[in-house]
Amino acid sequence: xxxxxxxxxxxxPLDDLPGPPAESFLLGNLRQLMREQAGSxxxxxxxxxxxxxxxxxxxxxxxxxxxxPKALQYILQTSRYNMVKPYAARFLLxxxxxxxxxxxxxxDHYRQRRILLPAFGPxxxxxxxxxxxxxASDLVEEFRTKMESQGSxxxxxxIPHFLTYAxxxxxxxxxxxxxxxxxxxxxxxxxxxxxxxMVKGFGLxxxxxxxxxxxxxxxxxxxxxxxxxxxxxxxxFLRRHVELSNGIAQKLIQSRLTEEDDGDxxxxxxxxxxxxxxxxxxxxxxxxxxxxxLRNTILGAGHETTVTSMGWILFQLANxxxxxxxxxxxxxxxxxxxxxxxxxxxxxxxxxFMNAVIKETLRFDTVVPHLFREAIRxxxxxxxxxxxxxxxxxxxxxFIPKGTSIIVSNAAYNxxxxxxxxxxxxWRPSRWLDGTVKNTGxxxxxxxxxxxxxxxxxxxxxxxxxxxxxxxFLFELVSGLQFDLTEKxxxxxxxxxxxxxxxxxxxxxxxNQLPLIVSLVDHxxx
Ligand code: HEM
Numbered sequence: 001x002x003x004x005x006x007x008x009x010x011x012x013p014l015d016d017l018p019g020p021p022a023e024s025f026l027l028g029n030l031r032q033l034m035r036e037q038a039g040s041x042x043x044x045x046x047x048x049x050x051x052x053x054x055x056x057x058x059x060x061x062x063x064x065x066x067x068x069p070k071a072l073q074y075i076l077q078t079s080r081y082n083m084v085k086p087y088a089a090r091f092l093l094x095x096x097x098x099x100x101x102x103x104x105x106x107x108d109h110y111r112q113r114r115i116l117l118p119a120f121g122p123x124x125x126x127x128x129x130x131x132x133x134x135x136a137s138d139l140v141e142e143f144r145t146k147m148e149s150q151g152s153x154x155x156x157x158x159i160p161h162f163l164t165y166a167x168x169x170x171x172x173x174x175x176x177x178x179x180x181x182x183x184x185x186x187x188x189x190x191x192x193x194x195x196x197x198m199v200k201g202f203g204l205x206x207x208x209x210x211x212x213x214x215x216x217x218x219x220x221x222x223x224x225x226x227x228x229x230x231x232x233x234x235x236x237f238l239r240r241h242v243e244l245s246n247g248i249a250q251k252l253i254q255s256r257l258t259e260e261d262d263g264d265x266x267x268x269x270x271x272x273x274x275x276x277x278x279x280x281x282x283x284x285x286x287x288x289x290x291x292x293x294l295r296n297t298i299l300g301a302g303h304e305t306t307v308t309s310m311g312w313i314l315f316q317l318a319n320x321x322x323x324x325x326x327x328x329x330x331x332x333x334x335x336x337x338x339x340x341x342x343x344x345x346x347x348x349x350x351x352x353f354m355n356a357v358i359k360e361t362l363r364f365d366t367v368v369p370h371l372f373r374e375a376i377r378x379x380x381x382x383x384x385x386x387x388x389x390x391x392x393x394x395x396x397x398x399f400i401p402k403g404t405s406i407i408v409s410n411a412a413y414n415x416x417x418x419x420x421x422x423x424x425x426x427w428r429p430s431r432w433l434d435g436t437v438k439n440t441g442x443x444x445x446x447x448x449x450x451x452x453x454x455x456x457x458x459x460x461x462x463x464x465x466x467x468x469x470x471x472x473f474l475f476e477l478v479s480g481l482q483f484d485l486t487e488k489x490x491x492x493x494x495x496x497x498x499x500x501x502x503x504x505x506x507x508x509x510x511x512n513q514l515p516l517i518v519s520l521v522d523h524x525x526x
Contacts, residue, residue, distance in 0.1 A: 011402065012062050012401065012404075013398075013399050013464055014054045014062040014063075014064055014400070014404065015054070015062065016389040016390050016391050016393070017052065017053060017054035017064075017387075017389060017390070017398075018049045018050075018053055018054070018376035018387070018388075018389070018390055019046055019053040019054035019055050019056075019065070020032075020041075020049070020053070020055060021047055021056075022056035022057075022060070025058075025060065026059070026207075026211055027058060027062070027207060027210055027214065028055065028056030028057045028058055028059075028061065028063075028214060029041070029055040029056050029057075029213075030056075030057055030058070030213070030214045031106075031207065031210050032212050033055075033370070033407070034205055034210050034385075034494070034495075035204070035205065035214070035496070036211065037493055037494045037495070037496075038369045038411060038494045038495065038496035038500040039366060039369050039409075039411030039412070039415075039494065039496075039500070040367075040414075040494075042065075042067070042370075042409045042411040042412040043411070043412060043415055043425070045065065045412070046067060046409070046412040046415070046416070048082060050068075050387055051066065051067045051068035051069075051071070051383075051384075051412070051413075051416065052064070052065070052066050052067075052068050052383065052387055052398065053065045053066075055407070055520075057215075057405070058211050058214040059213040060216050061214070061215075061218075061221055061405075062404075062405075063405050063406070063407050063445070064398075064400060064404055064405070064406045064407070065407045065409060066381075066406060066407070066408060066409065067387075067408070067409040067410075067412035067413040068384050068414060069384050069413065069416075069419065069440065069444055070333050070382050070383055070384035070441035070498075071381050071382065071383055071384070071398070072408060072413065072444050072451070072455060073442060073443075073444050073456075074381050074382055075381060075406060075408065076371070076373075076408070076444070076454065076455040076456035076458065076459075077444075077455060077456035077457065077459075079375075079379060080456075080457055081105055081106045081109070081376075081457075082375065082376055082377055082379065083373045083374070083375055083376070083379070083406070084105045084373065084376055085103070085105065085372060085373065085374070085376065085458075086217050086372050086373070086374045086405060087217055088216035088217045088219065088224055089216075089348055089372060090103050090105065090470065091221060091224050092216075092224060092227070092228060099289075099292060100112070100289075100292040100293045100295065100296030100297065100300075101113060101116060101293045101296060101297060101330055101439070101461065102296050102297075102300070102441050103284065103296075103452075105447055108289075109457075109458075110457075111283055111285065111289075112285060112289060112293050112440070113457070113461065114283060115272060115275055115276050115279065115283070115285055115290075115293075116272055116285075116293060116294075116297060117461060118271065118275060119268040119269075119271040119272045119275070120268060120461055120463075120464055120465050121464065122464055123136055124268065124271065124464075124469065125465045125467075125468040126265050128174040128266075128465070128467060128468060128469070129345065129348070129377050129472060130342070130345075130475065131170060131173045131174050132170050132174065132468060132472035133345075133472045133475065133476055134149050134168060135166050135167075135169045135170035135173070135474070136170070136472055136473040136476035136477060137207065137476045137480075138166065138169075138486075139163075139166040139476070139477070140476055140477060140479070140480035140481060143480075143481065143518065143520075144272060144480070144520060147520060148193065153519055153520050154516070154517055154518060154519030154520070155484075155516065155518060156486050156515050156516075156517055156518075157516060157517070157518040158306070158513055158514065158515050159310075159311045159314055159315070159502075159514040159515070159516055160307055160311050160501075160502070160512045160513070161195070161333065162518070163307045163310055163311065163473075164191050164194065164195050164307055165505075166473075167178070167303060167306055167307050167469070167473070168180050168190075168194065168303060169181060169309070170469060170473075171302055171303055171306075171469075172468070172473075173267070174267060174268065174465070174469075175267055175268045175269055175302070176252045176253075176267055176269045177266070177267035177269070177270065178252050180299065187245060189354065190244050190245070191250055193240065193241045193244050194241075194303050194304060195304075195512065196237070196511060196512075197237075197238075197241050197304060198304055198497040198498060198499045198501060198512070199497055199501060199511040199512055200233070200234055200237040200238075200511075201234055201237060201238045201241070201497075202497045202498045203495060203497035203501065203511070204495065204497070204508060211248060212227075212303055212420050215434055217405060230493040231289065232418055234276065245295055245300065246295065247292065249291065249295035250291075253269065253290070253291050253294055253295070253324040258449065262384060269294060270484065272290070272294065273290070276290060294307065294320050297462065299410075299419070301460075301461070301462065302462050302465070302466070304499055305367055305368065305460075305464050305466065305499060306469055306470065308367050308499055308501060308502075309361070309362060309365075309367050309452075310464070310473055310474075310499070311472060311502060311514050312361050312364075312367065312502070313357065313358060313361045313470070313474060314477070314483045314514075314516060315365075315483075315489065315514055315516065316360075316361050316364070316365070316427050316503065317357070317478070317483050317493065318358075318484050318485045318489065318516050318517075319427070319485060320427065321484075323357065323429060324478070324482070327353055327354055327357055327474075328478050328479070329353065330351055330353045330354060330480075330522070331354065331474075331475055331478050331479050332479060334346040334350075334351055335475075335479055336474075347470075347474060348468070348471040348472065351471075351475070352433060352477065353429065353433070354471065354474055355432070355471070356429035356430065356431075356432035356433055357429045357474070358467070358471065358474065359432050359447070359448045360427060360428065360429040360431065360432060361427070361428075362412070362414075362421065362428045362446075362447075362448075362450055362452040363413075363414045363415075363452065365494070366410045366414045366451065366452055366500065367410045367452065367499055367500050368410055368452070368454070368498070368499060368500070369407060369409070369410055369411035369496060369500055370407055370408060370410060370411065370412060371407075371408040371454060372405070372406070372407060372408070372479055373405075373406040373472070374403065374404065374405050374406065374409065375400055375401070375402055375403065375404045375406070376402060376403075377402050378399070378401050378402050379399075379400050379402075379404075380397050380399055381397065381398045381400060382396075382397050382398075382400070383395070383397065383398060384442060402499070408451075410451035410454070411444060411500075413451045414450055414451055414452065415443070418440065419437070419438075419440060419449070420436070420437060421436040421437070423436075432448070437449075445459075446459045446460070446463050447463060447467060451468075457520050462468075479521070480520065480521055481518050481519065481520065481521060482518070482519045482520075482521050483516050483517070483518060484516060484517040484519070486515045486516060488504045488507075488513070488515045489504075489514065489515055490514055491504050491505035491506065492504065492505070492514065493505050493508070502514040
């Protein structure tokens with residue numbers, strides 16, 4: 001404790017950076033980041049202090065808060081493994097779920113990505129289009145059948161619930177060639193656990209939890225070890241979720257490890273197992289590494305982010321009926337060209353308005369609002385434009401000492417007016433088509449230069465998979481269904497549960513909710 005206090009008292013170069021006053025000594029500014037609507041304080045700070053600021057953690061500790069594109073390029077790409085995920089987050093992740101690609105650093109991380117990445121490349125993702133489209137069109141058909149059996153044409157629908165199984169089925173088939181449909185009980189328990197994972201594990205933290213998360217990087221490993229095993233409801237839920245994921249992943253993966261390669265495997269898992277077998281000893285992953293990486297990649301990272309992003313897209317379309325109409329016209333015209341013939345399947349990358357809608361929602365509703373890093377050596381971080389320190393110095397490059405904790409604000413970067421236009425705080429897909437989005441020369445993000453999928457050597461491994469899946473789902477859903485706001489949808493809050501989840505104001509205790517009126521397109525709700 002004494003050492004901790006001494007560290008905090010040390011003078012830091014961050015002290016001279018502009019930044020907001022701490023809201024309180026015990027929580028600093030962290031409650032504002034974690035409990036207020038996701039991204040709301042990031043945008044306030046960006047407007048008040050620019051793209052680099054010092055914010056406060058508990059007990060006066062400093063954090064570097066940053067959304068400057070050149071600085072992000074350096075932190076996430078150039079410095080590589082000298083900027084790592086913070087020690088406590090890695091420790092907790094690894095001891096709770098095992099050391100998969102998400103928690104690995106250095107050569108271990110490099111080796112795992114090297115084997116996994118090719119399975120999620122452009123042609124591998126395109127190969128999944130028929131699977132994704134089938135799962136999405138099954139969802140529309142199920143809805144139609146249900147409406148017909150009830151003699152109705154529309155109903156209030158909780159969108160995350162509505163999408164969860166279909167996206168789980170799509171992921172299961174594309175990633176593992178596994179059909180969750182045939183496994184009712186497994187699927188239901190696992191889908192429910194996936195659905196609640198972010199809310200119960202990370203959502204709506206109490207002040208005590210915010211405080212703990214703010215100081216945990218200063219705690220010794222024995223104390224963290226103790227924490228992982230505490231019988232709190234959140235941790236008990238997480239442990240059960242890991243158990244369920246292990247059970248499912250074991251079934252899926254174990255069989256493949258012994259399977260012969262008949263040259264016809266198209267799912268990601270088969271590709272990865274085959275690629276690993278042909279690796280030299282130096283790069284090959286052990287069966288345990290392969291198991292943990294696959295489980296974390298496909299069952300952990302890929303589901304909730306995709307369901308939530310799709311949910312925000314449908315919400316924005318319900319909020320903007322003209323754009324929804326324009327999108328449907330584009331999709332139905334492309335569909336008419338296919339004429340039901342699979343060999344004439346449209347290239348979804350050519351649907352310019354649909355891709356603009358997806359990019360604009362990933363920008364406006366950034367589902368992963370923050371990334372966290374720590375400098376493991378002294379660093380000099382370049383900036384895209386100079387800033388003025390509190391003492392009046394002009395800073396063109398920022399010196400940050402070893403041990404500095406960094407909060408990368410994807411939420412602020414994605415609303416930066418220099419990058420996205422003066423109306424960056426408005427949802428307007430046409431900005432992607434009318435020249436508003438300019439190439440500023442700072443290539444940071446992997447798609448459209450957005451930070452929605454992160455950047456650099458830890459950028460989202462499944463981003464192409466996710467984009468293809470969202471294109472397919474949007475294409476099928478908007479062809480067959482119309483989305484309108486319910487009264488509750490006018491009270492939607494964006495809660496920061498590591499992933500930005502929708503909740504209804506006043507009903508936060510019910511968790512993840514996005515209620516929209518869903519109608520059959522041939523019977524739209526007027
Ligand atoms: C719209 C959907 C998605 C979004 C918004 C998203 C977002 C992100 C972000 C922001 C990161 C960077 C985390 C960091 O730097 O700390 C990330 C990492 C990752 N994502 Fe995604 N993701 C999505 C879908 C997927 C899918 C479908 C998969 C797999 C099938 C996947 C697998 C991963 C993995 C394994 C990592 C860790 C990469 C590493 O540490 O090297 N994601 N994702």
